[in-house]
Amino acid sequence: MARLALRNLSRNRRRTLLSAGIVALGCALSLVVLGFVERSRALIQETTVQQFGNLQIADPKLLDGKAEGFEYLVSPAVRAQVEGLVRPERGVVGTTAQLSLSGLLAVRRTTAVVRAVGVVPENDVLDYNDLVVTGRGLRADDVGTVLVGQTLADELGLRPGDFVNLTATTVAGAFNVSPLEVVGLFRFSSAEVERAQVFVPLAFAQLLLATDGVDRIVVRLDRLGRTWAAARAIGARLAAAQLPLEVRTWDVLSPFYRGLSGFFDLLFGFLVAAVFILVFFIVLQILTLSFLERTREVGTIRALGTRRGEVFGLFVEESLWLGLAGGGIGVVAGVGISLLFNAAGIPWQPPGTVQAVTLGVDFTAPVILIPFGVSVISTVASAFLPAYQATRVSVVDALRAV
Amino acid sequence: MQRSSFCYVAGTPVLETQGLTKHYTLGQETVRALDRVDFTAVQGDFAVVNGPSGSGKTTLLNMLALIDRPSEGEVLFEGRPTRRLSEGELALLRREKIGLVFQTFNLIPVLSVAENVEYPLLLTKTPRGERRGRVAARLEEVGLSGFEKRRPDELSGGQRQRVAVARALVTAPRIVLADEPTANLDSATGRQIMELLQGLNRDHCVTFLVVTHDPSVLDYAQRVLTIRDGRIQGEEKRGAPRPA
Structure with a gap:
């Protein structure tokens, strides 16, 4: 089944590339933004600890x-x-x-x-x-x-x-x-x-x-x-x-950090949700078309004894490969863009600060894994509805499809 | 293909219909595609259901293939009623015991010849080594050794139908149902395909039920059932089939 799922991706290469490209774009965009947010957060953490120490003990x-x-x-x-x-x-x-x-x-x-x-x-x-x-x-x-x-x-x-x-x-x-x-x-x-x-x-x-x-x-x-x-x-x-006496950590002691960190989380959450929705709906359209074109084939494999769940699994597996490929390309592209960005060394003076900082993108495991995971999940999720619809068509009707 | 042990019980009912009826509702009108069809296919049969377009041949085949459900009546597979079986149970029955050959071959275009033939064995979770052996043997029987790695679009119509026949046979099913197997082929190639089916029936005791409107196919049948307006109009027993 894995072989069939993979081969199905080669049917219409242009469409597969388009789908993978959209997934990759979403993943790369998320990776760069998350990496940037994490670098900024790390800089702020550093200055906050510089100001407050790690812990303060006081009344x-x-x-x-x-x-x-x-x-x-x-x-x-x-x-x-x-x-x-x-x-x-x-x-x-x-x-x-x-x-x-x-x-x-x-x-x-x-x-x-x-x-x-x-x-x-x-x-x-x-x-x-x-x-x-x-x-x-x-x-x-x-x-x-x-x-x-x-x-x-x-x-x-x-x-x-x-x-x-x-x-x-x-x-x-x-x-x-x-x-x-x-x-x-x-x-x-x-x-x-x-x-x-x-x-x-x-x-x-x-x-x-x-x-x-x-x-x-x-x-x-x-x-x-x-x-x-x-x-x-x-x-x-x-x-x-x-x-x-009580112990307070540096992040609790700095309302500025808490506010900014919360804003970063919100910003990134919004971006991830936007990318998820965008990838979901675009890939949904593409997969729906792709699955519809194979209605007759679904009828054939079901007539040969493939159960509905297996057909559903086949389509979901296909989208999983697509998501993995798109996410993988997205990670590579995102890292590449980030390296270029880091090499450019763009200075920026944040509002309320006195010294310019160099903008950059951090690569930590979460910075890579979160966008990759979101891309894969949104791609797989987008396959659920068309895959379900494909399995609900009666075998006889599916075999009659042109 | 080894001569099946089923041959030793030739005459055992494989598929049986009892009062099989199928009607469709088209707007206000009810169309009876099948009307109380009683029919039995026995082990070793080479039966042909013949009739004009719209006579109910394909509807009957769909019922026998367990891919459509009757409005009334029953299909018994090896004496077991199938009406109350779930979709999943019917799928299991199809993958293990029924081979299907379609008019338009219905091969999976992204899989090679060998992979197409192998597909039903993947469903039955047959071990890899056994799969390879069976696929090679079936392709040899249909005369396609050496074509394993070709894609369907690299084959002629006759070769594609041979692949479809190999796929139908690979699980050693109790019966192979063929829907207009020669309709998309020229007459010479159609003849070759029918000779192939006949040889498999004669030499390996494969049970065939062929649905067709092609009169030339009748020459290969042991039994010919004529269907018209959803009813079996008559049955002609022809005894030994025409020699290949």
Whole structure:
């Protein structure tokens, strides 16, 4: 039967090529778009993890933005306890702590509301020094220094070596102000972060807020894929230790990523559905015509003793070969187009970002298998109705067909 | 083809009809294509059903081939009623026990000669080695050894009908039903085909029932049944067929 199904595809080569071409086009188109989406998603994942680390452990009131005072602060003792619970987890590269505060950055007569993130300088986990494009990063012995985003620096006319004043409210509610030396300017993928966020040494942030606490512990893992399993395991340990802290993964911490990722999923889902429907209906038309032309032959093979189910299976098998061939060609074509696209190195600056990225297409197993699978499934599905109709014709009527 | 063991029980009923009736409704009118036909084909028969166009020959053949169902009456295959059998059961019966030869050959154009003959054996799930042996033997019997790899469109009409005969015989069926097997052939080729069928009947005891309006076919029959207006008008027993 497989032989007959394959031979049937050679009956009308032009029609078979047209069908396979449509399947291939749909598959190639899906592959390129999915590959592009995956590359873009990977870039965003990278920058998101660069911003948040893999995991953050903090009071849920802070993470949910519901804190009214500084009740969310983690004391040094609890911080040490948490780090002890995190360290045994597989894949943990290290931990660091942060303390963020809102303040007013003043230079000469200009001010800006900023979010100052206190970080442990030169830590191995997340110190943001790699973002610095002018000047230098924060050093371990720094206290009164600050890294300012390029966009904010441009707006305030700041350069490394300039001094600014940062005003904030202490934990006890008093105003506090301290001068800071701008030691470096950084660039980030998000213009919003560049404009509203500065990095200061953790010791400075604690000094300004008059506390020895931190607001979160950041965990870095060796692989992105470990994130969710590690979050579950560490969360369980925190609960067992009765610590009122929660673990949040990088994707949950970034509403931007969640929104964009959801948009990508929607975009790709829509495209896949469109390709599925397009391939389905075009191949349906072609197969219907093809099967109709063979009505007499169906009558013959049924008269010889082929059962309806076997005839149905024959037609479906034929469409399966067609789908496999079309999908295979589509994968090859899609990979070829993508390689050309990658070689072209087209730069693009996404909205809301400060640096252009190079557009590209990723080839992962899902990027190839999903379009291939969808193409094959839509082709096979398109055979069901005409195959069913072909089997419902009576043998006598089928034999009379011209 | 080995001489079938069925020959030793020649005269055993293979196909039998009892009050076989088929009517069609055309608008307000009911057309009786077959009207209470009683007929028996026995093992070793070479029966010819003869009649003009529209007499009900092909309708009768379709009933006997179990590809159409009667409006009334019954078709018994080896004494077993078939009316209540499902489509699937009828298909199994056809693939194993009935060989069919069509007026227009009805070969599968994308398959080679050997593959066409092999097709019924694929349905019966005959092992590969046995399939090859049987196909070779049937093609030799019909004089088409060496044509195995040809496609039907590379053959003459007579050769195609020979392939169809080989296909009908390959499962060693209890009966071969042929619908106007010479109608699409010139008279010389038609004669060759009928001589082939006759030889198979005589030498290998294959049971044939041929439906035709071609008077020259009657010369090969042991029994001639005349059908007119859906009724068997008469039967002529001719004894030994004309020598090949």
